[in-house]
Amino acid sequence: MKKKVLLVDDEKSFTSLLKMNLEQTGRYEVRAENWAEDALSAAREFRPDIMLLDIIMPRMPGGNVVAQFSSDPELKDLPIVFLTAAIQRSTVAAHDGIICDHPCLAKPASVNEIIEMIEKHAVSTT
Amino acid sequence: MNVLIVEDSRMDSVLLARMLSVGFPGAHVQQIRSLAEAEALAAKEYFDVIICDLHLPDSEGLSSFTRLRAAAPRSATLVISGTNDHDLAVEAVREGAQDYLVKGKFDALELRHSIRYAMERHRLQLALQRSERHYRRLLEAITDYIYRVSVRDGRAAQTEHSPTCIAVTGYTPEDYQTDTELWLRMVHPEDQADVVQQAERAARGEAVPPIEHRILHRDGSLRWVRNTVVPHFNEGGELLGYDGLIRDISARKLAEEQLVRSEAFYHSLVETLPQHILRKDLNERFTFANQRFCQLVGKRLSDLVGRTDFDFYDSNLARKYQADDRFVIKSGQTLETTEENQAPGGEKRYVNVIKTPIHDARGRVIGIQGIFWDITEKKRAEEQLRHANEELRRSHEELKSAQLQLTQAAKMESIGTLAAGVAHEVKNPLATLTMGLNYLERNVSAADENIALVLHEMREAIGRADKVTRGLLDFASSRQMDVRRENLNNILEQTLVLLRHKLNEQHIELITHFARDLPDVSVERSQIQQVFVNVLMNVLHALESGGTVTITTSSERLSRSLHSEGSRTSRQIFVGNTVVSTCIEDSGPGIPEENLAKIFDPFFTTKPTGVGTGLGLPVSKKIVELHGGAIEVSNRREGGVRVVIMLPAERPL
Numbered sequence: 001m002k003k004k005v006l007l008v009d010d011e012k013s014f015t016s017l018l019k020m021n022l023e024q025t026g027r028y029e030v031r032a033e034n035w036a037e038d039a040l041s042a043a044r045e046f047r048p049d050i051m052l053l054d055i056i057m058p059r060m061p062g063g064n065v066v067a068q069f070s071s072d073p074e075l076k077d078l079p080i081v082f083l084t085a086a087i088q089r090s091t092v093a094a095h096d097g098i099i100c101d102h103p104c105l106a107k108p109a110s111v112n113e114i115i116e117m118i119e120k121h122a123v124s125t126t
Numbered sequence: 127m128n129v130l131i132v133e134d135s136r137m138d139s140v141l142l143a144r145m146l147s148v149g150f151p152g153a154h155v156q157q158i159r160s161l162a163e164a165e166a167l168a169a170k171e172y173f174d175v176i177i178c179d180l181h182l183p184d185s186e187g188l189s190s191f192t193r194l195r196a197a198a199p200r201s202a203t204l205v206i207s208g209t210n211d212h213d214l215a216v217e218a219v220r221e222g223a224q225d226y227l228v229k230g231k232f233d234a235l236e237l238r239h240s241i242r243y244a245m246e247r248h249r250l251q252l253a254l255q256r257s258e259r260h261y262r263r264l265l266e267a268i269t270d271y272i273y274r275v276s277v278r279d280g281r282a283a284q285t286e287h288s289p290t291c292i293a294v295t296g297y298t299p300e301d302y303q304t305d306t307e308l309w310l311r312m313v314h315p316e317d318q319a320d321v322v323q324q325a326e327r328a329a330r331g332e333a334v335p336p337i338e339h340r341i342l343h344r345d346g347s348l349r350w351v352r353n354t355v356v357p358h359f360n361e362g363g364e365l366l367g368y369d370g371l372i373r374d375i376s377a378r379k380l381a382e383e384q385l386v387r388s389e390a391f392y393h394s395l396v397e398t399l400p401q402h403i404l405r406k407d408l409n410e411r412f413t414f415a416n417q418r419f420c421q422l423v424g425k426r427l428s429d430l431v432g433r434t435d436f437d438f439y440d441s442n443l444a445r446k447y448q449a450d451d452r453f454v455i456k457s458g459q460t461l462e463t464t465e466e467n468q469a470p471g472g473e474k475r476y477v478n479v480i481k482t483p484i485h486d487a488r489g490r491v492i493g494i495q496g497i498f499w500d501i502t503e504k505k506r507a508e509e510q511l512r513h514a515n516e517e518l519r520r521s522h523e524e525l526k527s528a529q530l531q532l533t534q535a536a537k538m539e540s541i542g543t544l545a546a547g548v549a550h551e552v553k554n555p556l557a558t559l560t561m562g563l564n565y566l567e568r569n570v571s572a573a574d575e576n577i578a579l580v581l582h583e584m585r586e587a588i589g590r591a592d593k594v595t596r597g598l599l600d601f602a603s604s605r606q607m608d609v610r611r612e613n614l615n616n617i618l619e620q621t622l623v624l625l626r627h628k629l630n631e632q633h634i635e636l637i638t639h640f641a642r643d644l645p646d647v648s649v650e651r652s653q654i655q656q657v658f659v660n661v662l663m664n665v666l667h668a669l670e671s672g673g674t675v676t677i678t679t680s681s682e683r684l685s686r687s688l689h690s691e692g693s694r695t696s697r698q699i700f701v702g703n704t705v706v707s708t709c710i711e712d713s714g715p716g717i718p719e720e721n722l723a724k725i726f727d728p729f730f731t732t733k734p735t736g737v738g739t740g741l742g743l744p745v746s747k748k749i750v751e752l753h754g755g756a757i758e759v760s761n762r763r764e765g766g767v768r769v770v771i772m773l774p775a776e777r778p779l
Contacts, residue, residue, distance in 0.1 A: 011554050017561035024568065056550060085553030088599055094608075094652075107557035108592055111564040 003122050006048035007032040008039045008065065009083065010057040021111045028118070036060035040068050043075055050122035052114070055084040066102070079121040081105060083114070127153040129241075130173040132164040132194065133206070134183050138229065142177065142206075142237075149238030161185040161193065168198035175241055177204045180211055180218065191218050202248035204240060224248055268293035269374040273302075273309070276367035277329050285309060294351065294374045296344025314340035314348070321353065328355045331365040338375065350379035400499065402477075405484065407493040408455060410434045410448050422469050438470055454481045454494050464501065475502040549595040556595075559588050597741035601728055601748055609648045609753075611776055614679055614706055615640045617651060621658040622677075625666070633672040634665075641680045645775035647706050653749045654773075657757075660742035661710050661769050667733060668714030668767065678709040681775055699754060704775040711768045716761040725759055 005028050009015050015032035022028040031046045033039055036057045043051065051069075055062035062082065069075045082104040089106045097103055105117050127150055133139040139157045146155055156173075158164045161182045168176065176198060182190050195203055205226045207215040215226035224244030227237065271291035276284045285306075287299040295312055302308050313321045317339035327334045336354035343349050352375045357368040396403050396416045405414040412430050420427050423438040435444035443466060454461050461481040468474045479498040483491045563584055570577055622629075622636070629636055665675050684703050699705055717725065724730045726747050731740030743759070750757045755773035762768050 011558060014554065014558040014561060017558060017565060021561055021565050021568075024565070085550045085557065088596060090596075107553050108560040108588065109557065110560055 002027060002029045003050070003118065004028075004046060004048040005030045005118060005122075006039070006043055006046055006051040008036060008042075008051060008057075008062070009054040010034055010036075011054070018111070018114070022115070025115070036062065036065050039065045040072070040075075043069070043078065048078065050079045050081065050118055052081050052083045052118075055082055055086050063100075066100075077123075079103075079123055081117050081121055083107060083109070127175070128171065128173045129153055129155045130164065130168065130176045130201075131155060131157045132159075132161065132176065132178040132182065132190075133157065134159045134179065134181075138179070138206075145234040145237045146241075148234040149241065159183070161190045164194055165197045168194065168201070173198060173201045174245060175204065176201045177206060179206045180214055181208070187214055188217055188221065191223060192221060195222055200252070202241075202244040204244050270294070271372050273370045273372065274367060275325075275329075275370065277365050280329055282325065282329055291372070294349070294372055295341060312341045312344075314342060316340075324353065324355060328357055328368045328370075329365075331357055331359075333357070338379070349374055349376045351375060401497050402499065403495070403497050405493055405495045406434075406451060408491070410451060413493060422472075424470060440468060443468060450479075450481060451494050451496075454483050455491055458483050458491060464505075467498065467500075475500050476505045477501060545598045545601070549599045552591065552595050556588055556591055559584075563588065594741075597745065598728075601741055601745045608650050610651065611646045612649050612651055612654070613644060613646055614654075614708060614773070615644055617649075617654055618658060618677060618679065618708065621655050621662065624659070625662055628666055629675070632666060632669060634669050635674045637674060637676040639676070639678040641678075644679055645681050645704065645706055645778065647753075647773045648776055649753055649773065654753070657746040657749050657771065658708075658710075660746045661771075663742060664767075664769075665710065665712045665714070668712055673713040673766075675713075676709075676711045678711075679707065680709070681706050684772075699756070699772065699774045705755070705772040706775045708771045708773075709768060710771075711762060711766060713764075713766045716766055717759070722759070722761070 005022060007015050007018060007030055009032070012034050015034060019030040019032050022030050031042060031048065033042045037060050039051070039053075053062045053065060062084070066080060069078060069080065080102050082099055082102055084104065085107040087099060087104065087106050092099060092104050092106050095104075103117065103121055105113060129146060129150070131139055131142050131146075133142065136159075139159070143155050143157060146153055156167070158167060159182075161184050164176075164178070176194060178191060178194055180187060180190065185193070191203070191205055203223045205215055205218045205223045206229060207218075207226055208229055215223075215228075219226060224247050225240045227240060232240070268290045271294050272288045273291070274286040275282045285302065287302045287309075289299055291302070292298050297308060297312065305311075310318060310321065320337055321339055324334050324337055334355050336352055338350060338352050341349050341351055352371075352373045354371040354373075355368050356371070358366055360366050397418075399416070400418075402419040402422060403414075403416040404412060404419050407413050411432050411434055415427060415430050417427075420430060423430070425433075425438070435447045438444075439447065446465070450461055450463070453459075462479070464476060464478055466474055467477045477498040478501050479496060481494050481496045484493045484495050486492045563581065567581055570581070618638075618640070622638075626636075662675075669675065681704055684699060684701050684705050686701065721730075721732065725743050727740075728744045729740040733740075747757050750771055750773070753773055755771065757772070758770045760768050760770075
């Protein structure tokens, strides 16, 4: 059963390549959104098992997305992993990998590291 | 006897000469025919007699005669004229000719008489002139005369004046005889009362002191005389009369008046000038001081004269003053200087002094004159100005330094913001590149050597870019730190454990001197470790072919202030605080002078590309300063580099 990954990041070239990499493993189904305001509706529709969320985005930052999801009864328990260039690896490590109550992975990260995160935190919603 | 005949007619001349030889055998006679020649000859030779015709070819009438007389004043002159020249001849006699002869009307005997008479008269005239000149000189030198008054019944009865009264008053004794009031009238109106009183008292037989009064000389000029009266008595004690001695003292009086005027002028000058003026003799004794100076030392002038500086001033000051005086006296030079002056009972003042030597009429130095005035206020104002300037300069320096720090801090902050932005913008593309690389690695056949190489280089490059942005963020950040009490010796030992194999690899000898009882420091362990690692990595690079590294820890009281720009932490170390120092020294080549200033500049590195980011020391400095400490890098005298890291010590628990 493929895991469903919702990818929210404003960098289009990043999301298309990551989607390509993940789907090539055959284990994942990936939906990429490049605008933060589309995340909520996409999630309701796509029903992902995990969301990889960038923090610094134009028009609406990642933090607002988290707020939206946590006030949605259906989506409040969806695992969210921050995937961001805004924080240093060392800082993440110093906080045991948790930033603002959510697991975090500092960019640039390799596909394998991202897959590790997905496997660790995704839950089946079916 | 020498005779000169000036006659243009040959015949008359010969005739004269012959007659002369009869009257004066042996006389030496010269005959000249023109006036000009006669003048020239008379100027050279002496003639007892000159006989001159009034009609000569080169002159006419009286002029010929007067010119000749001027040329030979000591010769007796006779003129010869024709019968028609009677008036002219008489005039010639009036002009000084002794006689005149009419041609054809005299013979040798008459000529002889005439010449004899002329010579005698001329001699007498010369004698008279000499006598007159002598008399006149005498007269001019006479300044005294005596008058005698005979007294009867207590009143002046008769007066006699000595002849020299004429020299003093211009009047003759006869003038006084005939004009009995002249003796009083000649006295200046203002002085007449005194003179009358003197005369009356003398007539009564009283002893009268001499008086000085003015008289009007006959020629109208004013003279001063001294009038001394001496009564004389007969054997019975009865007053016979009195003698008066009148002495012309005009010259003296004039000089006196000039002196008084000059003295008054000098006195007013000296007393009204706003300076202190004094004079001393060659023995350093005061001979004069103006009132201002007298007031300053609190003595009357009479108490001051004859004393020395030691009587008024402190002995050190007095010695100085006298030494200056002696210099002026000896060198004859003017001394101009600023010095202290503390009058008795007064406060210390500063004065400008000018001392000059005083000369007598013969030019010898006979003392010194000093003039000085108070410049204390001016000096104080100057000093205050100097102080104010100094204060201003110092505060200006402090301001500049503060501004520099502020500018640096501001710069650092904007750099931080910039760095964060840049890093973020760079890391996103890097993330994309990483994804792309991952894809290629999985999907492209690595059998091809070139493809494998390309993928490898790409991975390396992405890694480097990532490292640089990380380093940049480290350098620019001022994030919160998790500080704890730590012992630096422990941290160092841990760091050395990490690097020991590298040290061995490069055959580097490690010497450590860790102080016992090293005070704790408050640090974030990982950050301080990063600092040590950065420094030791530099050491490893410097000692590529081996060497020695010495690490010493110690604690001491800071005795000098440390530079710390851009640091806005609350923690700072000041002079007097205790610091924990870590000193890392290597035996490498040292840092070239021109690079020493740049080592803390971001991205400055001497290592090959890719090996060093040039961020190690800047980041270390940032970390150390965030901890309130300081880092100093210098070249050792023995060669190699010394890095000293200082951190504020914690008080013992």
